Amino acid sequence: MALAAVGASWIHRVNDPGVLCPLRALTGIPCPLCGGTTVFIELGSGRPAQAVLANPVAFTAALGVALAPLGPGRRWWALQPKTRAWLLGSALVGSELWQLVRLGLLRV
Known part of the structure; x- marks a missing residue:
């Protein structure tokens, strides 16, 4: 995962592909997973706070996948x-x- 994050960060820095989310590219409305790629780009660039701000759910999911083999995965399946x-629906x-x-599409 760390290697993929560094690779995504390098590719993005060298050749910015723009918006990768098809829903957002077509409608301007983000999907719940928007910011997921940005999470890895920011982590690969050594900016974990920016990664969390891009998409806290994707960040948490990536952390969960990385830690699952160490034991937390059993709790999820239990x-x-x-x-x-x-839980997944609420997270989305x-x-x-x-x-x-x-x-900026919704103001609180």
């Missing part, structure tokens, strides 16, 4: 399927709201 679905709704505020 949850009831309805609980996992509720929260992420969408975060993106709308971050990109």
Whole structure:
């Protein structure tokens, strides 16, 4: 993951591909996963605070995937399927709201 983050950061710095999210490119509205690539770019550039601000849900998910083999993954799968679905749904709704505020489409 660290190598991918550094690679994404280097590619982005050398050749900025612009907006990668198809929904945002077509409509201007971000999806709940918008900012996910930016999370890796910022981490690869050594800016973890900026990575968290880009998409806290994607940052947390990446951290969870990285740490899952060390034990936390068992806790996730021990949850009831309805609980996992509720947590994921809540995270996606929260992420969408975060993106709308971050990109100035929703004011709080």
